[in-house]
Amino acid sequence: SAVISQKPSRDICQRGTSLTIQCQVDSQVTMMFWYRQQPGQSLTLIATANQGSEATYESGFVIDKFPISRPNLTFSTLTVSNLSPEDSSIYLCSALPEALHFGNGTRLTVT
């Protein structure tokens, strides 16, 4: 299975700023997935990122708030824009072929 690394592992950001999270996979993968886990909650899919095309967003998530880049087959970024305290969550990525494994995620706290 692919090994998934995320940076940063955690960050504390001020309201109104943005945070970009990086996801690196140790092998080439076709699709990458970004999830959000709000405090005490389960994981919710934000979007699916394909290399060379626009990301596909789930209901309730929009590109202006969560822009995603997928410049190559091993890397993706998720930006959380115009931060508010409600964005305080863990953000996780996973990747095909199995899309079953996650990194340790990025813990974001917005003050």
Next chain:
Amino acid sequence: QKEVEQDPGPLSVPEGAIVSLNCTYSNSAFQYFMWYRQYSRKGPELLMYTYSSGNKEDGRFTAQVDKSSKYISLFIRDSQPSDSATYLCAMRNNNAGNMLTFGGGTRLMVKP
């Protein structure tokens, strides 16, 4: 109604007990069933992965799937304090992409 329902707990058991964790689901198209363990401040760790109805065993863990009842279970034998974590069930319908649909998670505490 959520697609996947899971009792949030917390579930508190003594060390050595058999633990039963369960999820129900409503979407009959789900084909793959997973159990994850998540320690505090860590990402979910895949424990078990099953495709069909029946049982799958791995050490102290047994995953059970009953598609006719839309019900899955994870059993932990001889539970240890190190098993204390949140357990998440997840499901996937390959005909609808590769996204996972998660239950809300059950917090388990195993007391020494």
